[in-house]
Structures are given as structure tokens and as C-alpha cells.
Amino acid sequence: MGLPAPSASTAALVTGASSGIGVDLARELAGRGQNVVLVARRADRLEALAGELAAAHGVRAEALSADLLDPAAVSALPGRVAALGLDVSILINNAGYGSAGQFVDLDGQVESDMVRLNCEAVVALSSAYAPGMVEREAGAILVVASSAAMQPLPGQATYAASKAFALSFAEALHTELSHRGVAVTALCPGPVDTEFAERAGMTEAFAAVPSFARVAPEDCAKAAIDGLAANRRVVVPGLAIKAATTSSRYTPHAVLLPLLKRFYPV
Numbered sequence: 001m002g003l004p005a006p007s008a009s010t011a012a013l014v015t016g017a018s019s020g021i022g023v024d025l026a027r028e029l030a031g032r033g034q035n036v037v038l039v040a041r042r043a044d045r046l047e048a049l050a051g052e053l054a055a056a057h058g059v060r061a062e063a064l065s066a067d068l069l070d071p072a073a074v075s076a077l078p079g080r081v082a083a084l085g086l087d088v089s090i091l092i093n094n095a096g097y098g099s100a101g102q103f104v105d106l107d108g109q110v111e112s113d114m115v116r117l118n119c120e121a122v123v124a125l126s127s128a129y130a131p132g133m134v135e136r137e138a139g140a141i142l143v144v145a146s147s148a149a150m151q152p153l154p155g156q157a158t159y160a161a162s163k164a165f166a167l168s169f170a171e172a173l174h175t176e177l178s179h180r181g182v183a184v185t186a187l188c189p190g191p192v193d194t195e196f197a198e199r200a201g202m203t204e205a206f207a208a209v210p211s212f213a214r215v216a217p218e219d220c221a222k223a224a225i226d227g228l229a230a231n232r233r234v235v236v237p238g239l240a241i242k243a244a245t246t247s248s249r250y251t252p253h254a255v256l257l258p259l260l261k262r263f264y265p266v
Contacts, residue, residue, distance in 0.1 A: 017094070022092075025092050026053060038061065046064070049063070066080075118159075150167075
């Protein structure tokens with residue numbers, strides 16, 4: 001159980017590996033001797049990271065540019081990896097993005113695409129690789145959810161809902177697959193210093209988060225892979241966020257939502 005041992009013919013597939021937590025998840029895995037297949041849209045960033053990891057850790061690092069918003073690209077990805085002569089023993093479902101604002105003011109296509117990336121791609125790739133892991137009785141799947149998954153969030157309605165799906169999916173897979181040799185962990189980070197806030201339009205909100213509530217991306221990645229190696233069901237990096245998410249997850253929504261409405265007036 002936990003992380004499969006590294007081998008010349010296996011690799012960790014990391015989606016969303018061109019920025020943010022994905023970069024540090026790839027670094028953490030390469031540092032543990034795992035070959036990595038890096039997937040994201042930005043080929044230049046992937047190639048640079050692949051070169052860094054190969055040089056620093058002596059692992060095989062492959063870069064595959066793909067837009068996982070495109071269902072055809074998601075479907076084609078397992079074949080592209082197989083063409084490299086590698087079996088995926090670790091799947092890191094990290095690709096995703098968020099948004100902020102009143103739902104009626106946001107771009108509907110962007111919100112729909114978010115669900116496709118944050119939810120559908122996770123299911124599709126897990127479906128592609130979990131059966132082989134079960135057959136080998138060895139494998140590991142990390143699903144990057146969010147502390148936002150713990151409760152509905154006015155002002156981030158689609159994002160929180162998409163991550164709630166990811167969390168629920170990962171927890172169910174953990175229960176289904178743990179006794180079959182496959183580790184499954186949901187990562188639920190709070191504020192992490194990455195490009196996420198800028199893309200989500202939350203730069204000012206993130207800047208207001210006190211330092212004790214922030215987690216560095218490399219620390220988040222280490223906590224995630226440590227948790228996956230131990231087959232922990234859910235990992236919430238950082239004591240402050242862990243306390244906050246525990247409280248919000250078990251607070252009745254009838255009580256919680258009026259409090260949240262004060263921060264996101266509707």
C-alpha cells in the first residue's frame with residue numbers, strides 16, 4: 001500500500017504540472033525516485049521542468065502538452081503515455097482552476113469548462129488507470145480538491161461545488177480500492193501562494209489572508225505525497241486551515257451560509 005516502488009517502466013502522471021502545486025508535486029515525486037510524465041497546456045514550461053527534474057534527480061521526465069478541457073485530448077492521453085513505454089503507477093489529478101464573483105455575473109462558458117476540468121477529467125483519467133492498478137494490486141491516486149470543498153461558498157459557487165465533487169469522488173474511491181492495493185487520497189489545501197488566485201480573480205482576497213493561514217506550495221506538495229504514501233483518505237495541509245475546514249464541514253448549512261453571506265453579499 002502507498003506509493004509503488006519506482007521502476008524504469010513506471011511513472012507518475014501529473015496533470016496541471018506547468019504551475020502552482022503541480023510543479024511541486026512533480027518535484028516531490030521525482031525527489032523520491034519516480035519517473036514523471038508532466039501534462040499541461042504550456043509546453044515550454046513543461047519542457048523546462050522536465051529538464052530540471054531529470055538533471056536534479058536522474059529520473060525520466062517526459063512533457064506532454066495537452067488541453068484537458070478537450071475531451072478528445074483526455075481520451076488520447078493514455079495512448080500517448082503508453083507510446084512512451086511507460087505504465088502509470090501513480091496518478092496525480094491536479095489540473096483545475098477556479099473563479100470568484102456572483103454566479104450571474106460570471107462567464108457561463110468559463111464556469112461550465114471549470115466543471116469539465118475539475119470533475120470530468122478527474123473521472124476520465126481515474127477510469128483509465130485505476131483498473132490496471134487494481135489488477136497489479138499496486139498504485140496510487142491523488143485527487144486535488146480544496147478546502148472550498150468542505151462547504152458551499154457564495155461567491156465561488158461553481159468552484160466549491162466542483163471541488164466538493166472531487167472530494168466525494170476521492171473519498172469513495174479510497175473506500176473502494178484500499179483493500180485492493182491502491183491508495184487514494186484527496187488533497188484539500190487552503191490558501192497557497194501560486195497563480196491560482198490571479199486566474200480566479202482573487203488576488204486582493206488572497207493578499208488579505210494572514211501568513212499563518214498560508215501554506216507554501218512545496219510544503220503542500222510534501223504533505224500530499226506523504227499522505228498518499230500513508231494512504232490517508234484526506235490531507236488538509238496547515239493547522240489553521242485544518243481547524244477551519246473541520247469546523248465548517250460539520251456546521252449545519254442553515255447556520256453556516258448566513259455567516260458566509262456576510263463575506264459574499266447576495
